[in-house]
Amino acid sequence: MKKNIFALTLLLSMFFTTFSTTLWAQKATKEAAVKVEGEVLKTLSLTLSDLAKLPHVEAIMKDRDGQLQHYSGVPVFEILKQAGVTLGKELKGENLTKYMLVRSSDGYEVVFSLAELDPVFTNRVIILADQKDGKPLADRVGPFRLVVPDENRPARSVLEVSNLIIRFAKE
Numbered sequence: 001m002k003k004n005i006f007a008l009t010l011l012l013s014m015f016f017t018t019f020s021t022t023l024w025a026q027k028a029t030k031e032a033a034v035k036v037e038g039e040v041l042k043t044l045s046l047t048l049s050d051l052a053k054l055p056h057v058e059a060i061m062k063d064r065d066g067q068l069q070h071y072s073g074v075p076v077f078e079i080l081k082q083a084g085v086t087l088g089k090e091l092k093g094e095n096l097t098k099y100m101l102v103r104s105s106d107g108y109e110v111v112f113s114l115a116e117l118d119p120v121f122t123n124r125v126i127i128l129a130d131q132k133d134g135k136p137l138a139d140r141v142g143p144f145r146l147v148v149p150d151e152n153r154p155a156r157s158v159l160e161v162s163n164l165i166i167r168f169a170k171e
């Protein structure tokens with residue numbers, strides 16, 4: 001009887017070790033991506049290699065210590081265009097009540113109206129950064145960070161971006 005219990009315990013622990021190692025390996029290999037969703041024609045899931053294929057520009061922001069920081073990334077406008085968001089000629093009437101909710105993997109969230117992202121309305125270019133000084137972003141900053149130039153507080157420059165969600169504010 002004791003032998004049977006021993007064998008059973010051994011078997012169960014072997015099973016759980018294998019099971020949890022498999023889960024861990026799956027988690028480790030799952031590639032980070034930013035999801036673009038909501039009021040879009042096409043939902044996107046962009047990995048670092050997807051972003052690397054898109055045209056990059058530089059954006060400069062002041063960090064919380066007031067130091068200028070240079071990042072490189074893709075204009076959010078270009079990403080939203082790929083997802084079929086109502087921009088350019090379509091950004092009028094009730095579409096002007098749409099906004100982009102930016103969500104981070106730590107739960108932090110901020111919003112931008114679509115007009116803040118569209119070159120028809122503004123010359124300020126907000127980017128989804130994937131590089132700083134030619135290198136991928138550090139842990140707890142990236143792999144994806146929003147960089148919002150010309151703002152006195154860097155509170156909307158979201159770290160560890162996970163989702164760009166387009167919504168209607170109109171009731």
Ligand SMILES: Nc1nc2c(c(=O)[nH]1)N[C@H]1C(S)=C(S)[C@@H](COP(=O)(O)O)O[C@H]1N2
Nearest residue numbers: 063064065104106108154155157158159160
């Ligand atoms: N995901 C996430 N992004 C965030 C925050 C946060 O708590 N979580 N804090 C914001 C605030 S309040 C500031 S001041 C800046 C700090 O950015 P910095 O470390 O580059 O100065 O990050 C912003 N982005």
Ligand SMILES: [Mo]
Nearest residue numbers: 064153154155
């Ligand atoms: Mo802050």
